[in-house]
Amino acid sequence: MEGEQRAGLFRVPFHIPSFHGLRTLGVYLSGILYALGFWIFLDAVLYSKHANASDLHVTFIDWIPFLCSTLGMVIVSAIEKNRLMDYNNGDFGGNEAIIWQARTVLFLGLALLAGGLSGSIVVLIIKFVIKDYTTYPTVGMGINNVLGNIFILLSCVVLWIAQNAEDEYSYSLTI
Amino acid sequence: MKFKVSPLTKIISLSGFLALGFLLVILSCALFHNYYPLFDILLFLVAPLPNSLFGSGSTAYSTSDFMTDSTHAGQDFAHFLTGTFVTSGITLPLILYHCQYITSVSCAMSILGGLIIYSSIVIFSWFFNSNWDGDEDALFN
Numbered sequence: 340m341e342g343e344q345r346a347g348l349f350r351v352p353f354h355i356p357s358f359h360g361l362r363t364l365g366v367y368l369s370g371i372l373y374a375l376g377f378w379i380f381l382d383a384v385l386y387s388k389h390a391n392a393s394d395l396h397v398t399f400i401d402w403i404p405f406l407c408s409t410l411g412m413v414i415v416s417a418i419e420k421n422r423l424m425d426y427n428n429g430d431f432g433g434n435e436a437i438i439w440q441a442r443t444v445l446f447l448g449l450a451l452l453a454g455g456l457s458g459s460i461v462v463l464i465i466k467f468v469i470k471d472y473t474t475y476p477t478v479g480m481g482i483n484n485v486l487g488n489i490f491i492l493l494s495c496v497v498l499w500i501a502q503n504a505e506d507e508y509s510y511s512l513t514i
Numbered sequence: 515m516k517f518k519v520s521p522l523t524k525i526i527s528l529s530g531f532l533a534l535g536f537l538l539v540i541l542s543c544a545l546f547h548n549y550y551p552l553f554d555i556l557l558f559l560v561a562p563l564p565n566s567l568f569g570s571g572s573t574a575y576s577t578s579d580f581m582t583d584s585t586h587a588g589q590d591f592a593h594f595l596t597g598t599f600v601t602s603g604i605t606l607p608l609i610l611y612h613c614q615y616i617t618s619v620s621c622a623m624s625i626l627g628g629l630i631i632y633s634s635i636v637i638f639s640w641f642f643n644s645n646w647d648g649d650e651d652a653l654f655n
Contacts, residue, residue, distance in 0.1 A: 362590075363589075363593055366590050366593040366594050366597070367593050367594075367596065367597040368597065369594060369597065370593065370594040370595065370596065370597025370598040370601070371597040371598070371600075371601045373594070373597075373598055374597065374598040374599075374600075374601035374602045374605065375601060375605065377598075377602070378601075378602060378605040378606065378609055381609065382609045382612060382613065385609060385610075385613040385615070386612070386613045388613075389613050389614060389615060390613050390614045498590075498594070502590065
């Protein structure tokens, strides 16, 4: 039954793995990606503090995109997304106001995530590229900032996909 | 099952393994008079904590279809934290090396020692949680 449902949407030449551990694996992968993002950014900070040869340093401005991304990830992960999808089901109590509230908060979280990524690119351009700090060990601090935010975004995407895939699976089991 | 190790042998060998891990990390600090890699021990000691708090005790319930959302979310959070801590433990010495806080030898030793500590803790809980019935027989025979 679940195989028929799964084969309905896409026609792929291989079998899509749908075992139970996929959710666990996805969540682990998401945690790994988040830690990578965090430490890549922290690498830039520590490099600026200890091994920096130039006169450009990481200040609080560089922290803002990272904080935005993390806050957005917390908000997006905390919302019950699968219940938001089928609002005809009425799992939120069928209350229209609560659904709109949830949509607004989810939009805020996604805007924070996107704002974090674009903010890090803005910091890279305004603080490093415009002022001609384009040789590698110095501009690496800005590039690490962008990479860290990309990894946090990826972590959020993987977490979302893992949780929703498993919910579909358990849904088809209970039907 | 012919090959059967008594629990006492497991405990002794695992404690030796754990001590080897601690030895490697502490040596990587003490040889270079630079005690930053000690944070690695802290990260790898915290890493198995979320799974033991939230995790494997209620795994049998989560596979049934009467799952509640709260246990699911708790397990997900535990898995997320585990992945984060283990990756942090591996990347922390690499980043300290890249920022010229520690040398490359110290970096390799602390990564290896931290992985040994973490794996010995995981193997310990795996030995004494998964097949507790078999071990109980071995204890009393």
